[in-house]
Amino acid sequence: MTLIDALLQGILMGLLFALVALGLNIIWGVMDIVNFAHGEFLMIGMYTTYWTSLLLDIDPLLTLPVAALVGVLLGIASYYGLIRYLLRGPAIAQLFGTFGLMLFLRYLAQFLFGIDYRIIQKGILIGKSLSIGPFIFDWTKLAAGLLSLFAFAFVYYFLNKTKTGKALKATSINKEAASYMGIKTDKMNAIAWAIGGGTVGIAGGLLANFYYVYPTVGLLFVMIAFACVALGGFGSIKGVFFAGLLVGILEMVFPVFGSLVNSDFLGPHFKFTIVYLTYFIIVVFRPQGLFGWKN
Amino acid sequence: MKYRKTALFFIVLFLALLFVAPPLFAQEKEIRIGVLYPLSGAAATIGRDLQRAAELTADIINNKTPGVDIPMAQWGGIPNLGGAKIKLIFADHRGEPDRGADLAKRLILDDKVVGLMGAYHSSVTKTVSAVAERYGIPMINDSSTSPELTRRGLKWFWRTTPHDEFFNKDLFELLKGLTEGKVKGVKAIPKDQLKNVVYACENTEWGSSVAKSIESYAKEYGFNITKGILYNANSPDLTSEAKALVSAKPDVMLFASYLSDSLLMIRTLKGMRASTNFFWGQDAGFEMADFVKTLGTDTNGVLTRTVFIAKITKVKKVAGQVNALYKKKYGDDLTGATARSVVGVQAWAYALNQAGSTDPKAIQKACNEMNIPANDLVMPWAGVKFDATGQNILGRGLIGQYQKTKDGKIDLEIIYPFELATANMIYPFPGWK
Amino acid sequence: MEKLKDAFDFRDFSRAEQIGLIIFSIFLFLFPWLGAGSFVKAVMIQFLLFSLFGMGWNTIGGYGGQVELGKAQYVGIGAYTVALTMVWWNIPFWVSMPIGILLAVGYSFMIGYPLFRLKGHYFAIATICTSLVLQDIFANWKLVGAAKGIELPIHDHPDFLYMQFKSDTYYYYFIMVLFYVALFYMNWFRRSKLGYQLRMIKDDEDAAESLGIDIRWCKIKAYTIASAFVAVGGGFMAVYNLYIDPASVMDLDLSIKIALMAMLGGAGSLWGPIIGAAFLVPLDRFLGSWLGGHKGLVGLDFMIYAMLIMVVSAYQPRGIWGIIEQFRRKGS
Known part of the structure; x- marks a missing residue:
């Protein structure tokens, strides 16, 4: 029973982790850049939801479009303001540039909003839970999981069915071939950043429903997002989805087993260690990730 | 000729005054105490509150404050040191032990502080107290509660707060x-x-x-x-x-x-x-x-x-008076952490007054013999008195x-x-x- | 013997660089006597320490071109070996330090072997993961003090065996000696066979492979050297701070700082890590300690720090040293 419960909770968290990682994955796939500022995009999405719901006095769930919009704008601004200039350099310089962006956004938030922890107190779902038989679900988490799924389906549809989406996919498979076909790489890159920013903005909005906001909150999630993306295989939407679920489930189920054996090394404080270790082991045996393809 | 001599006399007098005067004016001496708190980083909120409380207490001691019923509030500086004022020099350690150690060195050697206070995080207190021990500078810890801190046999470390x-x-x-x-x-x-x-x-x-x-x-x-x-x-x-x-x-x-x-x-x-x-x-x-x-x-x-609850003011008058001052200035009640910072500064003032000197050895002796009566504290404690390890045994x-x-x-x-x-x-x- | 000579041979550098190095060395030797305050001295020690870390990172990250973001685990191994052997068996620093290096080398070999199956970003993220795993293990392992960390006993009188001194000047000269050993080693390394092989791998792995270079083995060797460097720095941190815990010697922040400094200064050049540390360490310490006292300005120092990083990386991917070289070429 505990196990099934943990599994269900894990799936909910996993969906959200996957949504956080999705944007990172698209950018990674299209441009082969690891965006270290991704966690800070998430943080800004959270702050957007926090402030709009507080200042306009509306339900945090209604602020999601605003969070998405801010995310899209942030993504585009980062691309044209910084990332485009980084493309000339080697991978190492690109990484380094996104580090700079990460620090900048983080401390900008600290400068503007202070270091206080903020948590949304009013909302239809906040503090309510749903009980089905022996299981109790936090409504905010349930909503976060389901809406993540929805957002994921939307992006999947966009990438596979629309013209722009297909162009984006073509670019991620082979940049040169795509540009010979008349797909403008520069534009595709900007679109990737816009989608990346938008999805993580939504994830931030959903997360703000039950998680506190403060300037360095991104770091907690970005490491998990990295593991998800690399685990799933870069550029693979399906991969990041299942990797997110796997991480969520591992994180919940491991402590259940751990509690059966009373050991220092199996307690819940090791739950993310296990996630990293799993990533390491899987990637060593399958260097391209679970769903990635070999170059 | 005569005028010249008079003029010369006055010039010499004037010059002499210039040399003598600084010590005369410097009657208004200040005693520097280095205070290490996490003013930025993850614990910055609490660091900010601790800093405010410490500043407020220094103000109460340095200036005669009517309406606060503890002897200290009427001192207007440290009596046995000629009314010298306490000056707190704050340093921000961000919760990083190595940064705390570097800053402690800065405070001791560059700012020439008489002693140290802080550092909230037990881990930072460990490195800071190690530096204080090396240089033979007294440190009064106001707010770290890990029991081990006073079990290390340090000779220059005292803790006013009870531990966990x-x-x-x-x-x-x-x-x-x-x-x-x-x-x-x-x-x-x-x-x-x-x-x-x-x-x-x-x-x-x-x-x-x-x-x-x-x-x-x-x-x-x-x-x-x-x-x-x-x-x-x-x-x-x-x-x-x-x-x-x-x-x-x-x-x-x-x-x-x-x-x-x-x-x-x-x-x-x-x-x-x-x-x-x-x-x-x-x-x-x-x-x-x-x-x-x-x-x-x-x-x-x-x-x-x-260790402190605003409601204590019902039972303890002084606490209410200090709390009112704090609330007037910053809008919040004192909390356990911030009230401990008040006691930390109070203990420093006592130690300095008892020692009657800024010599580390004298302060060490004063700390070892310290006995602050219950009525002088904002805390509902029986007083401040250190045992051989430097732990206050009268706190609760x-x-x-x-x-x-x-x-x-x-x-x-x-x-x-x-x-x-x-x-x-x-x-x-x-x-x- | 030939090799040893190479280490001290700076003839292939330009005259300006040679003079710069001499002036810089004189400055370093005389620094404690220039009347700087103790805080400045502590910042100088941090600068030398991070230069040492950066030079280590440079072997694999700079010359080898592998984005390595897990150096903190080796800082931790070095620091913990020195601290634990001193606390448990009272072993002097000069014995425990080499043990720490050996452990770091052994561990890095063990980890490096599977790690170098990975390339590019996969490798970068895997290095972060291994470092996080080790940090978590140390934070929960009661035998090594868990999250409480380890405190070294303080010695009353100066003790050369255990590297315990009251004055920072001793530590300063000690880290300076380590710094020069590292500098001379790096000077030799960049012209060694391994150095050339690494650069070839960085430029084109396939071409390097076709020349018969064992790519994986080369990377592992460089990685191991880097780990040894960093472990020395970790051991120094233990005796210098007298207290270590997983959060201060094994944190991700530390790994990132090490890579960041080397990259800002210029990865793959001898001077890069030193220049990077010379920029970022003082910026971090001075600005931070100055702004800490000013309410409302918290965070501003990091914004300046971040702007510098973004501008340099966008303008010249080879870092500050790259910019200097660019200007010099324009000038001549």
């Missing part, structure tokens, strides 16, 4: 009191209603030492720990930790958390509709002003150990409970010690609807 073992003992005294009917407003409770204890402490220097001492006291007082976990404070999710606690069907839930994780933990438990009889947090996150501000009425019935903790008032606000009422109780205890823990 005192507090955990208080906790078990309260639990025992519940079973014996000593608690205000609650009839004696059969022990099997409180037998099953779980705890969750964050995995830091401080949290793990709290966990250790909870284990040993539980054994001593005959309570049964069914589940104890250490968790990672920087966790994006505490669901599985909360699940593990809830599945043990606890009667008593104990926590040691800083602010962020205490917020998340309570939100998560609420989402699971966790229920228990007794819900207690070990200071830190649980007693910060932001805790109530952020969680609102969800805190109703939560107990926290602390309080346990408070957040209670919802009729107008929907939250007040922190004193529950323990029993003779200071300001309200009936809410028992059992009402939980969240």
